Amino acid sequence: MKESKAIWLDNVLHEIESIHIDSKSERRIRVDISPDALPALLELLKGRAGYLHLSSISCVDWPDDDEFELVYHIWSYETNILISAHTRVSRNPGFYISVYDIHTPAGFFERDIYEMFGLFFEGSPNMEKFILTEWNGPPPMLKSFDTEKFVHETFDWKDYNPDWLQEIVAKGGGIVE
Amino acid sequence: MTEKNELPVIRPAAGDACQSESRSGLFQHAIDSFVEFCRSRSMFILHYCTGCGAIELPPAMTSRFDMERLGISPMVTPRQADILLITGYVSIKTLKRIILTYEQMQGPKYVIGICSCTVNGGMYWQSYATAKQLNEYLPVDMYIAGCMPRPEAVLEGLMQLRDKIESGAATSWEDYFKRYDHYLGKQQHLFGKDWHTPTDVIEEARHYNLLGEGTLGENTAVLEKYLRHHQELDLTRVALEPAKTNLPDR
Numbered sequence: 001m002k003e004s005k006a007i008w009l010d011n012v013l014h015e016i017e018s019i020h021i022d023s024k025s026e027r028r029i030r031v032d033i034s035p036d037a038l039p040a041l042l043e044l045l046k047g048r049a050g051y052l053h054l055s056s057i058s059c060v061d062w063p064d065d066d067e068f069e070l071v072y073h074i075w076s077y078e079t080n081i082l083i084s085a086h087t088r089v090s091r092n093p094g095f096y097i098s099v100y101d102i103h104t105p106a107g108f109f110e111r112d113i114y115e116m117f118g119l120f121f122e123g124s125p126n127m128e129k130f131i132l133t134e135w136n137g138p139p140p141m142l143k144s145f146d147t148e149k150f151v152h153e154t155f156d157w158k159d160y161n162p163d164w165l166q167e168i169v170a171k172g173g174g175i176v177e
Numbered sequence: 178m179t180e181k182n183e184l185p186v187i188r189p190a191a192g193d194a195c196q197s198e199s200r201s202g203l204f205q206h207a208i209d210s211f212v213e214f215c216r217s218r219s220m221f222i223l224h225y226c227t228g229c230g231a232i233e234l235p236p237a238m239t240s241r242f243d244m245e246r247l248g249i250s251p252m253v254t255p256r257q258a259d260i261l262l263i264t265g266y267v268s269i270k271t272l273k274r275i276i277l278t279y280e281q282m283q284g285p286k287y288v289i290g291i292c293s294c295t296v297n298g299g300m301y302w303q304s305y306a307t308a309k310q311l312n313e314y315l316p317v318d319m320y321i322a323g324c325m326p327r328p329e330a331v332l333e334g335l336m337q338l339r340d341k342i343e344s345g346a347a348t349s350w351e352d353y354f355k356r357y358d359h360y361l362g363k364q365q366h367l368f369g370k371d372w373h374t375p376t377d378v379i380e381e382a383r384h385y386n387l388l389g390e391g392t393l394g395e396n397t398a399v400l401e402k403y404l405r406h407h408q409e410l411d412l413t414r415v416a417l418e419p420a421k422t423n424l425p426d427r
Binding site: 132133134135136137140145147148150151154155156157158160 | 269270273296297298302303304305306308309310313366367368369
């Protein structure tokens with residue numbers, strides 16, 4: 001039964017051209033696909049294999065390649081196989097198409113990604129600020145944003161080095177007896 | 178029409194601080210120390226639990242460690258609370274709300290920072306969104322360090338604060354009024370120059386007789402444009418003129 005489902009899913013996936021399928025384990029498939037074909041893949045999987053559940057969209061910043069990697073995690077209650085669809089989008093100008101019309105929860109994930117990475121999704125219902133409503137700096141999850149530098153520029157530190165701590169350090173540290 | 182001056186005008190009552198200056202003698206001293214004793218034995222906590230240290234408070238409050246036997250119990254509103262208990266991790270967004278809450282509390286008020294995060298950012302020291310030292314933005318009476326401190330430590334800290342209040346040494350809330358310019362400057366550094374709260378702290382400082390050298394300064398000068406001065410209630414208009422409504426005449 002399980003095998004037949006996997007074969008059936010494999011046939012569905014092969015209907016799309018220029019797709020790279022990597023079966024990580026029995027219940028996990030990694031799919032690499034071009035950004036043009038990704039909405040079609042989600043649509044096809046939703047209609048033909050019961051992939052109704054978009055768990056999340058994650059984003060990875062690849063500054064050396066000047067690309068964002070988007071990973072769409074989708075789950076089917078019929079095949080019980082998780083598909084992670086990977087696609088790479090150019091960082092400049094940083095636009096991609098929304099999949100809100102296929103999976104409604106995508107609206108939240110896309111809004112979050114726009115806030116944290118600055119990748120804009122065209123067609124998403126709301127691209128307003130989400131969590132960082134009072135943040136005016138650059139998107140903080142970009143690798144180019146140096147958090148530590150920002151912290152040292154913005155905040156001061158409190159020194160705390162009492163005698164008892166110095167004694168413990170002099171003994172070589174460890175647990176206080 | 179009656180003259181406006183014929184009717185009494187409601188004026189704010191003189192602050193406690195004004196009265197205590199005129200007190201003298203052994204009898205008054207006895208009353209004051211009795212008041213301090215009572216104050217230190219009925220402390221109401223407003224716990225601002227956005228950090229993970231909040232999980233140590235339920236055992237401290239309930240039957241296992243039983244905070245209430247010391248006269249310490251939770252309170253629901255800032256206006257009725259004595260202690261603002263901040264349990265760890267303060268993000269910049271949260272800090273704004275903490276300052277709003279703190280300014281709503283009535284003096285004398287005390288702030289306790291629990292966990293390492295309020296001391297120096299703790300494990301979030303590298304985070305762009307976390308405020309590091311709480312006492313830069315508010316006067317903190319006591320830090321209870323640890324990640325997280327056990328309920329025993331929380332109780333120990335509260336008992337130390339109790340002794341501090343009883344001896345009259347817990348006066349850091351006055352520092353907020355006396356050095357408001359310093360605190361506001363730090364807040365503006367984080368939130369931007371247009372930061373202001375609905376509470377008129379300067380007017381309150383004047384009311385409590387706590388206007389110090391550092392109350393007014395270049396940072397508080399920015400507040401001028403947001404300031405809405407207290408207006409006396411004009412009873413003549415209230416008494417004699419019919420209430421105006423926006424409803425159309427029929």
